[in-house]
Structure formats: C-alpha cells, structure tokens
Amino acid sequence: MRYGKYRFIAGFLAIPxxxxxxxxxxxxxxAIYISLTDWRGFSQNRNFVGLANYVDLLGDTxxxxxxxxxxxxxxxxxxxxxxxALFLATMTTLAGRGGxxxxxxxxxxxxxQIVFVFPYIVPLVIAGxxxxxxxxxxxGLLNGLLRLVGFDWLARPWLGDTxxxxxxxxxxxxxxxxxxxxxVLSAAMKALPIDVFxxxxxxxxxxxxxxxxxxxxxxxxxxxxxxxxxxxxMLDGFTLLQVMLPDGGPDGSTEVVxxxxxxxAFTDGRFGYASAMGVALCLVTxxxxxxxLRAGRRDRVEF
Amino acid sequence: MSIDTRxxxxxxxxxxxxxxxxxxxxxxxLNAGAQGLLVVWALVCVVPLLWAVLTSFxxxxxxxxxxxxxxxxxxxxxxxxxxxxASIGRYFINSAIVVSAxxxxxxxxxxxxxxxxxxxxxxxxxxxxxxxxxxxxxPLILALVPLFFVVQNVGMLGTYHxxxxxxxxxxxxxxxxxxxxSFRTLPGELIEAAMLDGCSHAGAFFRIMLPLARPxxxxxxxxxxxxxxxxFYLPLVLMPDQDRYVLSQGLAVLAANQGYRSxxxxxxxxxxxxxxxxxxxYVAFQRRIQDGLAVGAVK
Numbered sequence: 215m216r217y218g219k220y221r222f223i224a225g226f227l228a229i230p231x232x233x234x235x236x237x238x239x240x241x242x243x244x245a246i247y248i249s250l251t252d253w254r255g256f257s258q259n260r261n262f263v264g265l266a267n268y269v270d271l272l273g274d275t276x277x278x279x280x281x282x283x284x285x286x287x288x289x290x291x292x293x294x295x296x297x298x299a300l301f302l303a304t305m306t307t308l309a310g311r312g313g314x315x316x317x318x319x320x321x322x323x324x325x326x327q328i329v330f331v332f333p334y335i336v337p338l339v340i341a342g343x344x345x346x347x348x349x350x351x352x353x354g355l356l357n358g359l360l361r362l363v364g365f366d367w368l369a370r371p372w373l374g375d376t377x378x379x380x381x382x383x384x385x386x387x388x389x390x391x392x393x394x395x396x397x398v399l400s401a402a403m404k405a406l407p408i409d410v411f412x413x414x415x416x417x418x419x420x421x422x423x424x425x426x427x428x429x430x431x432x433x434x435x436x437x438x439x440x441x442x443x444x445x446x447x448m449l450d451g452f453t454l455l456q457v458m459l460p461d462g463g464p465d466g467s468t469e470v471v472x473x474x475x476x477x478x479a480f481t482d483g484r485f486g487y488a489s490a491m492g493v494a495l496c497l498v499t500x501x502x503x504x505x506x507l508r509a510g511r512r513d514r515v516e517f
Numbered sequence: 518m519s520i521d522t523r524x525x526x527x528x529x530x531x532x533x534x535x536x537x538x539x540x541x542x543x544x545x546x547l548n549a550g551a552q553g554l555l556v557v558w559a560l561v562c563v564v565p566l567l568w569a570v571l572t573s574f575x576x577x578x579x580x581x582x583x584x585x586x587x588x589x590x591x592x593x594x595x596x597x598x599x600x601x602x603a604s605i606g607r608y609f610i611n612s613a614i615v616v617s618a619x620x621x622x623x624x625x626x627x628x629x630x631x632x633x634x635x636x637x638x639x640x641x642x643x644x645x646x647x648x649x650x651x652x653x654x655x656p657l658i659l660a661l662v663p664l665f666f667v668v669q670n671v672g673m674l675g676t677y678h679x680x681x682x683x684x685x686x687x688x689x690x691x692x693x694x695x696x697x698x699s700f701r702t703l704p705g706e707l708i709e710a711a712m713l714d715g716c717s718h719a720g721a722f723f724r725i726m727l728p729l730a731r732p733x734x735x736x737x738x739x740x741x742x743x744x745x746x747x748x749f750y751l752p753l754v755l756m757p758d759q760d761r762y763v764l765s766q767g768l769a770v771l772a773a774n775q776g777y778r779s780x781x782x783x784x785x786x787x788x789x790x791x792x793x794x795x796x797x798x799y800v801a802f803q804r805r806i807q808d809g810l811a812v813g814a815v816k
Contacts, residue, residue, distance in 0.1 A: 219637065222718035226633045230626040230689060231645070237667060237686035238652055244663035302558060305551055320552055328803060329559045332566060335799045335806075337747040339765040340788050343772050344569050347781075355568055358584040389561065397810045450656050453749045457769050472658045479662045480754070492659035499656060 249489035260486070267490035277491065280471045281498075283380060287448040287470070288502070291387045292441050298388070299395035300437075302330060304425060307403045327400070334393030342457030345386045349373050373459060376467040383458055383468060387448070395440050402436040403429065438506050445502045449495055452476065471495050566792070573785035580781050592782060599786035607760070608767035609790060615677055615763055616745045619684035624738050626685065627692030628730065632722050634693070635700035636708070646697065652690035657750055665754050675758040683751050688741050695740075699733030700726065736809030739802050746795060764791050 249267055253260035271277050306319035306326050319326075333341070348355045349372035357369040372382045406429070414424050452472035455463075462469030471491055479488035572580055573595055575588040600606035634646050664683065665674075673679025703726060711721045727734070752766045762770065768787055775784065799806060 219718060220639070223633050223637055223639055225719075226629040226722075227645070230630045230693075233626070233682060233686045234649070234652070234689055237664065237683055238660065238689070239648065241660035241663035241667055242655060244667075245659050248663060298558070301551075302555065305555055309551070320555070322555070326555055326559060327807070329562050331799070331803075331807065332562045335743060335795050336566070336792065337765055337795065339747070339749055339769055340791055343768060343784070343788060344565055346772070347572075347785075348565060348568075353581040353584050353781075355565075355584050362585065389565075392558075393562070394810060397807050401808075401810075446654060446656065450658060452658060456749075457772070460773060472656075475658055476661070480665075485662050489659070489662055492656070492662070495656055496659050499654070503654070 245489045245492055248486055249493045251486045253486045254483050263486070267487050268494070270487065271490055271494060276466070276469075276474060277471070279466065280469045280474045281494075283468060283470050284449050284451060284495075284498075286380065287384060287387070287451050288445050290384055291391070291448050292444040294384075295388050295391045295444060296395055296399075296437060296440055298392050299399050299440075300433075302326070302392070302396050303399040303403055304429065307400045308425075308429065309421060330396050331393040333389050334391065334397075336390065338390060338453045339457050341386060341390050342454045345382075345389075346373065346458045349382055374464055376464045379459060379463045380468045383455060386458070387451075387454060390454075391444060391447075395444070398440060399433065399436060402433055406432050438509070442503050442506050445506070446499055449499050449502070569785060569792070570789055573782065573789045575782060575785075577780065577782050580785070595782040595786040596790065598780065599783040599790060603771060603780065603783045603787055604762075604767060605764070605771075605783075605787040605790055608762050608764045611677075611761050611767075612746065612764040615680050615684065616742065618677075619681045619688065619745055620738055620741050622681070623685045623688045623692050623741055624734060627689055627737070628696055628727060628734065629722070630689070630693045631696035632700050632726060635697045636705070636726075646693075649690040649693045653694060657687065661750060661754055668755050673755075675756055675761065677761060680752060680755050680761075680763075683755055684745050684748065687751065688745060691744075692737055692741060695737050696730065696733060699730050703729050732805075735802070736805055739798060739806055740809055742798060743795060 248260075250262060250264060251260040252263045252266070306323040309320055336344075347353070349357075351357060351369075351371035351374070354372075356372065360366065360369045370378065372378050410428055410432070411424065414428055419427065450472050451470045455468060455470055455473060456476075459468045462473055472495070475488045475491040475495075478484045478491065571588060572584075574591045574593070575583075575595075576590070576592055579586075579588060600609075630645075630649075634642060668674050668679050668683065671679075673682065707725055707729070708721045711725050712718075716724065747765065748763075749765050749769070752763045756762060756766065759770075768784075768791060771784055771787065775781065
C-alpha cells in the first residue's frame, strides 16, 4: 500500500514536472546566469562579466525611457481600469432597488454582465489591430467621429503623435481589461456579508455613504490583488504595443522594456544584455507586489 | 457565499421604513445618470466589434471613404480572399491544432499534478506547489531568450509539437493552482471507500475524482483556451516557419505588411474570422466563464 502510493505519486508527477522544469524553471534560472555574461549571437562563446550588463543598463537612456513608459502604464491603466470596473460592478450588483440592502443591481444588469465582458475575450492582438485602424488618420473611426460632430481640429494621427500615442494605447488596454476586473469585483461584492449593509441602512446611511464607508473598505484586498495582477501585465505590455506600434512609436515615444529586450535579443543578438533587462523587470515586479501588499495594511478589515 | 434569490419586490418591502422619502428621490436622479453611464460603456464595448464586422464586408475603397456608413454592397468575397490568398485559413487550422492539443494535454497533466498535491501527503509537496504558484507571477519575457535555445537544442523549433509543449508548460502553473483548490473541496471519503473496494490510486482518480471535478475542469479548460488562443509571445519566438504560423502571429504579420500589398478588407475579414471561436465559446459558456474568472482571481 505505502509502496504503491509513492509509485503512484511519482508516476503522476513525472511528466508534468519534467516539462515544467525543462521549459519553465530552467529558462528562468538560465536567464539570470546569461545576464551575467557577454553572450552575443549564436556562438557558444560566452564570458562571465559579473554585473557589467547591469552597470550598462544604469547608464542606458533608452532603457530608462522604456522603463518610464512601463511605469506610466503601471500607474494610469490600473487606476482607471479599476475605477471604471468598480463603478460598473457597484451599479450591477449593489445599486438596484434592493440596493439599500447591498444586493441586486439596476435594471438590465444581466444584459450588462454579458456585454461588459466582450472586450476582455477579444484577443489582444486582434484588439490591437482593430484599434490601430480605429486611430487611423484618414479612415479611422475616431477621426471620422470627430469630423462628424464638427470637432475637426481635434482629429489627428493619434498613433503618429509623440504626445498622444501612449495614451491612445492606454485607452485600448483599459478597454480590454475593464471586463475582467468587472467580473472579479462583482464576485467580491456578492461575497460581502449582507448584515453589514442592513446595519448601515438602519443607521440611515445613503448609497454613496454605504459605498464609501462599507463597500470600498471591505474590497481593499480584492482591489490590491487586482492592482498587482494588472501591474504585472503593465510591466510587460509587449503584445499590444508590438501590434499597434511595432517600431516603438514615433521617436521611440511608446517603446516599453519588453520591446527593447526583444529587439536587443532577437534582432541584435545581445542575449546577455537583454537578459539583464529581463531580470531588472522582474525585480521591479517584485517591488511592486511588495509595496502594494504592504500599503495601507492598518486599514485591513476582517469579515 | 450566499446568493440572494428573493424577488426584488420582497427586497423593496424589507427595506421599507428606514430610508427617508426625500433622500430616495435624490438617489433616483443619481441612478438615472449612472444608468446612462452603463449604457455608454456598453456601447464602448460593442461598437468597435460591430464596426469590425461591418468593415469586413466593405470594399477597400469604401473602408477609406466611409468609415461610418453601412456597406453599400456586402462583399462576402473578402472572407474567401482572407481564408485562401491571405492564408488566414491555414493559420486558423494551425491555431486549432496547436491550441486544442495543448488544452487537452494541459488539462490532463495539470489535473494529475493538482490531484496529487491536493490529496496526498509527501515530502516536497509544498515546494512543488509553490514552484507552480511562483511560476504564475514571473514575466514570461525573462524566460524567452533561454527558452528559444532550449527548444532549439531539443530540435523542436518551428514544429507543432514544440509549440504545444511550450504552451503546456506555461499553462501548467495556472491550471495546477486552480485545480488543486477544486480537488481540495471534493469529499475524501469517496476515495477511501473506492480504495476499500479494491480500486487503485490511479483508478480512484480517473473513475471518481476526475468526473467529480468536472465543473472546475471545464472552467479551467475554457480559460486555458482563451489564454492560448491569445498567445503571442511563444509563437513569435518558437514558430519561425511561416507555413505553421498561428492566427495571432499571422494576423500581426499580415497587418505589418499592409504597406506593400494593401488588402484591408481581407485583413478585417481575417480579424472577424479569428474572433468567431472566442465569441462562440464565450456565448456558449458565458455563465461558467464568469464564475471561473471570479474564482480564479479571488483565490
């Protein structure tokens, strides 16, 4: 029996663990090692150079500009996405006629719950291609709309403009991700204890007050977790930017670290340097997670 | 989690009393404005997709002259051209092959790992579990360079099975994490009873636990389908062979080459073709997807 048990465990774990170690764990570990070498191109010839790549990174203005773009995405996209998702979720789960009791959405909530998720299921590559055309200076829907309502002066080549290219991409990211966080926050709201809302109503609290004093504090953990998930994605941002602005945007005004890394590795063959960028990105991700998890810990509410 | 199934009238009746009349009407105005915003966001969600569908039926000239109008003539030939001469058909089939193989296999392998982690005590269990959890949070871009060489060294660069294996490996962490939680919630007495009746460990898994875990399995399967159908990084690096491009990759290349050989109408038709499977799966499994997303994210 005991023998059989361990043989069974080993049998079930062998193949998946092998795949995981060879194709996931080992590449991550190798990346750390490669970042300490001067490996260029496809030759086997690589020398250990210690932290030289990291020292170079510190003085690389292109890297810092790319990192700055990631940080902008990291700040703007999650805040706007979560604000919109929070509003939509509140309206469709808590704010209905029974809303004073903290349950039930406004009329048509069922319909909204289906429609709001549409953008999330659109593959990012397709969303990127679609919106690249949406922003097209001549044939795009956006300029067409602006001209239709008489705001011709606002029409511009959105993705060709150093000021507007990055915000234009941010808008697409927000469009794409609100649906997911709408679902997450709706579920979190449905799981809130009903008696707290009942007590608030008995005390005469209105909807806005209930939201600010009860819903929001109770959702802190969900919001933090959401921010971390979204933040990790914004520190990447490769797919959408590579599809919409494959050259890094006008004058490199939208290039993110992942794009610079990809180019350094697969176009220029600077594998050591590219890996150093990857490790740096990883460290930033870790710092982000720690900062958010520690932020406002005292306000934590148990229920 | 309790789900409120009382009809709205009953809820309204229960709240009678405490809320003063004047304030309630104030909320009415607030809610009307908020309702308006819900409608606006619903339009924001739907209009770009509808626009893509309409555009895919227009002629190239019409796309540029009349972005807002309905197509004067419905060009179904755009879809034929996209499917054949723009190679979308081939890319679609490549995606279908790679994604369906990867999803089926990752579900099987992921369920096996998750079951062992959830139901058996052994040394190293926590190490394995956390190795998978950590794997979910690392940025894929960091692994991309070494992964390219790993796949090249085992001679799988540019092959279907190379891409399938990479897809499986990178979908495993989420699958294991999610399914471990679902296996933990299943009743253990059933296994004990089955084993007393002479069922083997593997028999108990395949005949009893796997069928019981079906709801969780379906949710994870659908989420994996979406994730892998969207995958862009892995094919970009691991699939240099143009004949075996997957859909996302093929579309991106097609769009990037539009400058030379403009066929926007076929490109839009291609986008719509690529959207059909995800929309179909979403509509068919809408409820379960939302539950799956919620559970996956809350945990």
